Amino acid sequence: MALDPQIEIILGLAKKANLPEIWQLTPDQGREQYLMRVNKLKFNEPIFRAEDRRISGPGSHIPIRIYTPREIKTAEKLPVLTWFHGGGFVIGSLETHDSVCRMLANQADCIVVAVDYRLAPESKFPAAVEDCETALKWVALHAVEFGGDPACIAVGGDSAGANLATVIAILARDAAHPKLVFQLLIYPCTAPEPETASHHKFKEGYVLSRNSITWFYRQYLRSGKDVKDFRFAPLIHDDLSGLPPSLIIVAGYDPLRDEGIEYARKLIAAGNRVRLSNYEGMVHGFYLMGGAVDAARRAVAESAQAMRETFDSVRGIDRKLSKTA
Numbered sequence: 001m002a003l004d005p006q007i008e009i010i011l012g013l014a015k016k017a018n019l020p021e022i023w024q025l026t027p028d029q030g031r032e033q034y035l036m037r038v039n040k041l042k043f044n045e046p047i048f049r050a051e052d053r054r055i056s057g058p059g060s061h062i063p064i065r066i067y068t069p070r071e072i073k074t075a076e077k078l079p080v081l082t083w084f085h086g087g088g089f090v091i092g093s094l095e096t097h098d099s100v101c102r103m104l105a106n107q108a109d110c111i112v113v114a115v116d117y118r119l120a121p122e123s124k125f126p127a128a129v130e131d132c133e134t135a136l137k138w139v140a141l142h143a144v145e146f147g148g149d150p151a152c153i154a155v156g157g158d159s160a161g162a163n164l165a166t167v168i169a170i171l172a173r174d175a176a177h178p179k180l181v182f183q184l185l186i187y188p189c190t191a192p193e194p195e196t197a198s199h200h201k202f203k204e205g206y207v208l209s210r211n212s213i214t215w216f217y218r219q220y221l222r223s224g225k226d227v228k229d230f231r232f233a234p235l236i237h238d239d240l241s242g243l244p245p246s247l248i249i250v251a252g253y254d255p256l257r258d259e260g261i262e263y264a265r266k267l268i269a270a271g272n273r274v275r276l277s278n279y280e281g282m283v284h285g286f287y288l289m290g291g292a293v294d295a296a297r298r299a300v301a302e303s304a305q306a307m308r309e310t311f312d313s314v315r316g317i318d319r320k321l322s323k324t325a
Contacts, residue, residue: 001252004281006293010041011205011283023215027090027121034091038099043290043297045102051146052094055138058130059123063116064138065094066146067105077149079110079311081184082139084132084168086159086285088216089120097158100288100300104156107304110311111148113139117164120220128220129231132164133171140178152314154244154307156184158287159256160216163189166234166263173242180244182310184303186287187249187256188263189213192233196258206253208284213255235263245273247306249287249299252280277302 003011022030049068054061072078081104085097094116105112117131136155143150155172157165162185169183194213203210221232230237246267250260257278264276279286279295290296312318 001280003253003283004293004295006295007253007281007283007286010289010292011207014207021209022088022091022212023209027119027219031087031091031093034087035093035096038096038288041289041292042099043103045099045106047102047105050098050102055135057118057134059118059127062118062131062135063094064135065098065101065114065116067101067112067114068147069105069109069111072147076147077144077152078147079108079152079154079181079307079315080139080143080148080150081105081108081110081112081154081156081307082136082168083112083114084117084155084157084161084164085114086157086161086186087119088212089125089128089160089220090216091119092160097161097288099290100158103290103297103300104304104307107301108307108311110154110307111146113148124222125220125226126229126231128160128164129167129171132168136168136172136178149315150178152181152311153178154182154184154310155180156182156186156303157188158186159189159284162186163232163234166190167231169243170230170234170237170240181314182244182307183246184307185246185248185260185263186299186303187251187254187284188260189256190233190235190263191259192227192236194255196262198258199255202253202255202257206255206283208255210255235259235266240267240270240272243267243270243272245275245310247275247277247303249277249279249303251282251284251286252278253282254284256284275306
């Protein structure tokens with residue numbers, strides 16, 4: 001399938017701007033540029049309430065942001081999505097993914113807790129994993145306090161954040177707590193090495209370059225030994241059974257496409273329920289482009305619908321009957 005026309009326009013404008021790639025910048029410069037790019041393409045979504053907090057973490061306090069889509073009635077509890085932002089483990093923040101978190105909260109009628117985990121190179125692997133695992137445990141323990149349902153918790157993220165979501169789902173399964181009901185994985189990185197066909201086919205000219213990917217991994221990993229740790233490369237885990245239902249979204253012109261598809265296949269082979277959705281004309285990062293790309297808004301809507309259906313099933317809610325009543 002050809003590139004989406006709206007994506008072609010964005011790529012053309014990026015080429016004309018001739019900005020340096022992430023790998024040509026310092027981490028701080030990369031963070032500034034990423035936020036600038038996201039802000040130009042994001043969809044501005046109002047939300048009932050967004051509250052910033054700080055929770056205790058293994059290295060320092062972890063900033064989180066709690067998105068509440070509406071007023072919660074007395075004794076009512078809403079499902080919770082614990083969200084981990086993307087950005088190659090080096091860039092990205094609560095701000096870069098603020099719009100998407102608002103959209104997911106509103107459309108899925110759930111509380112979203114976004115986690116601002118420690119970034120590399122200041123904090124190397126597995127610091128991000130440790131922060132995200134700590135945050136999920138905090139959500140499970142404190143959900144009732146902010147109107148959440150501790151029996152209906154999902155994890156999700158995009159790119160590096162999706163990597164973290166997959167890993168946290170495995171760790172939660174192994175710990176038998178909390179019992180997750182869903183995982184939302186947006187173009188996840190899952191493989192130990194960037195050597196799939198899509199990594200080479202789309203290595204330049206499609207937002208995320210091969211040079212940037214390898215730069216991210218050099219910033220994040222302590223040594224080559226870390227690529228053998230499933231907490232970096234969940235695709236190598238030898239037991240992916242017993243994981244929550246998943247929606248995995250991939251983009252057709254994304255270097256990470258093949259490893260996202262392979263992870264979906266491995267989850268299915270292990271007996272898990274998986275829905276794989278390929279946005280064929282899209283590039284890496286499209287999920288955050290809701291202000292300029294129609295397919296981005298469709299992907300968020302698909303994500304929200306999948307979560308809402310799962311949440312309703314877990315909680316025994318029949319919305320058709322509710323509407324009739």
